[in-house]
Amino acid sequence: MYTGNDELTGGAEQALEWVDASTLAVEEKAGLRRFVERFADRTFYRDDEATLDEWGAEALVIYPRSVTDYRRVLAFVEPEAEVVAVFEAGTPAHQDDPELPSREYYIGLFGYSGAEDLMPRLVTERHRLLPVAYVPDTGESTLGVLGDDPTVYEYNVEDLLEVLRSGAPIEEGLQRAFDSYAAMLAAVTSIRVIDF
Numbered sequence: 001m002y003t004g005n006d007e008l009t010g011g012a013e014q015a016l017e018w019v020d021a022s023t024l025a026v027e028e029k030a031g032l033r034r035f036v037e038r039f040a041d042r043t044f045y046r047d048d049e050a051t052l053d054e055w056g057a058e059a060l061v062i063y064p065r066s067v068t069d070y071r072r073v074l075a076f077v078e079p080e081a082e083v084v085a086v087f088e089a090g091t092p093a094h095q096d097d098p099e100l101p102s103r104e105y106y107i108g109l110f111g112y113s114g115a116e117d118l119m120p121r122l123v124t125e126r127h128r129l130l131p132v133a134y135v136p137d138t139g140e141s142t143l144g145v146l147g148d149d150p151t152v153y154e155y156n157v158e159d160l161l162e163v164l165r166s167g168a169p170i171e172e173g174l175q176r177a178f179d180s181y182a183a184m185l186a187a188v189t190s191i192r193v194i195d196f
Contacts, residue, residue: 008045008046008047008048008079009043009044009045009079010043010044010045011040011043011044012036012037012039012040012041012042012044014044015036015044015074016033016036016037018044018046018073018074019032019033019036019073019074022073024069024070024073024182028070028180028182028183029182030186031180031182031183031185031186032070032073032074032182032185032186034186035074035182035185035186035188036074038188038189039077039188039191042077042078042191043077043078043079044074044075044076044077045075045076045077045079046071046072046073046074046075047068047071047072047075048072049068049072052068052071052072052109055109056109059109059110061109061110061130063109063130064128064130064145064147064148065148066145066147066148066149066150066180066181067109067130067132067145067181070180070181070182070185071109071181074185075108076107076108076185077191078191078193081193081194082106082193082194083106083107083191083192083193083194084104084105084106084136084191084192084194085104085105085107085133085188085190085191085192086102086103086104086105086188086189086190086191086192087103087105087184087187087188087189088187088188088189091177091178091187092154092175092176092177093105093133093141093143093154093177093178093184093187103135103140103141104135104136104192105133105134105135105141105143106133106134106135106136107132107133107184107185107188108132108133109130109132110130110131110132110134128146128147129144129145129146129147129153129170129174130144130145130146131143131144132144132145132152132181132184133152133184139156139157139158140156141154141155141156142154142155142156142157143177143178143184145181146170146171146174150179150180150181151176151178151179151180152177152178152179152180152181152183152184153174153175153176153177154174154175154176154177155173155174155175159173160173160174
């Protein structure tokens, strides 16, 4: 969520400096470095605390540290564009059927505002399941974090709501996708800027 602050954007060299200066664990830094090096020709950005707080208030969400700790180091690429990402084969976020197109995800911090978002918003509020990436239009796959657990889970919102309606614990509707937000970015193999 870019705010126009030049200290929050930079090229690959600057992004690698952010990663190296962070207090993240070595393996987390390695994942972010992999992402930066894979897309070295892009503009990178990170979030600051004030922006995270402001955006969370607007989206009616308190973003957990399991996401914000990473996004304060490195959020994503191309801060002023609509970008979708594809994940590497072998991950739950990848479409493994060669007959179907690759799943393209928006990556970011999302909240809920309209009446149509009531049930997913209740899932976020009651279970602290926060979406961090989703497949636009189809809704076939969403990636999210559960509270302060850094693990990124893959789920289908409609299927998850059915699990909850049945009285089963939320975990039964989630599939482990990545160990963390950093691991998620490390698994991005391609990005595409959407032209409107």
